Amino acid sequence: MEMDNKTQILILDDEPIVCKRLKPALEKAGYVVETFTRSMEAMHRLTEKTFDLVITDLKMEGLDGMAFLTEVKKRTPGTEVIVITGFATMETARESYQKGVFDFIAKPFKLGEILDVVRKAEANRRQSQS
Amino acid sequence: MKILFAGDDRPYSAYALKKVIDLARNTWADVTILGVAPTSASKDVDIPLPSNHALIQALHRYRREFNDELGQAGSPYAPERFSYEWKMVKFGLWEEMKVSRGARKDLKIRLRAGHPANEILNEAKKEGSDLIVLGCSKGSQCLWQDPADVPQTVVGNADCSVLLVKEDKPIKRIMACIEDSTVSQESLEMINQMATIHQARLELVGLTKDGAAKQVEYTKLIEVGDYFSDRGISVKNRLAEMKEFEAVIAKETDEDLLALWMGKKSLLSVLFPKDWMDRFLSTCQSSVLVLR
Known part of the structure; x- marks a missing residue:
């Protein structure tokens, strides 16, 4: 029952080290986190569960992050998406915002930075729901 | 990504700012532009240097250049978020001022007083910077105007990565x-x-x-x-x-x-x-x- 009230976060990054770093930090902050390193598996999970927040990398094999976030926003427009990328360009940043992402964060970043953005996205989601 | 640009009023700092603008244009990083006033400056007034001081003028110029490049409507740095915040205008006196922040990403202009290298390192630590960018003289030496060893001290002691810009050259x-x-x-x-x-x-x-x-x-x-x-x-x-x-x-x-x-x-x-x-x-x- 308590779990239902917690913000549900899906993380998709093909670098396991990124998921390994983010998951415990976000769980410690009180979030429920699922991590994926393959976009197709993450996409399948989206068909089973609605997440409040999605944190996704952009450059990945198979379905890339841009296609993934497009699908997330199409499926559940209320889900806030945060893009994290190791290959930032003006075009990818602009395109991400045009697709409705909440924030665009270039790697490297400190855990504090992503936690701040997650809290803001969570507040934004709550505000738009109320 | 959080970038700290530390600049004085010399040409090498202007070159380095161009690199910062390039980085920000692509990464949409939060950017802080930092100037450090000498320790002799008074700490109990609203600003430790007169407004016509070369460093203050340089900080104005850096903000203008950054905004000219990245501050237009639609940019993440466009000053579109307004709020009222309490600011100290003089020791013991505060005023609630209207403050504009970037639409999605922040550009902060800050001034510290003290030894430049120490204050740059303190700011980077406090802000959790991922990258410090600073210019230095080109040629066979890598120096700041005053004190000369700022680049070496920052590079030697920073917890994060440091980009030292010697000249405004393309990187191939x-x-x-x-x-x-x-x-x-x-x-x-x-x-x-x-x-x-x-x-x-x-x-x-x-x-x-x-x-x-x-x-x-x-x-x-x-x-x-x-x-x-x-x-x-x-x-x-x-x-x-x-x-x-x-x-x-x-x-x-x-x-x-x-x-x-x-x-x-x-x-x-x-x-x-x-x-x-x-x-x-x-x-x-x-x-x-x-x-x-």
């Missing part, structure tokens, strides 16, 4: 020297961004001693090379004798970015005790990225 190649220090995930990501933004090719240089590379270093060179090539970055590996490395960078670096991993166990610091960092910073004719 990143020459990254791999040796026996820790290669952090953050440092790999920083190289990724630099290679992507500048569309630069990457050359990894493994250092050998008397013609031989340790197995562990050779393995690391291959692993790091694989990491980048798996991510679509054009990468070339080569070996260079340690004793000749200084000559290699003096001869070969022009439109390049020299990247050095500087850990506590750096082999370079064993081979070139005490002053190795100064020597490499000075020898390199182009910008230097010190990774952590």
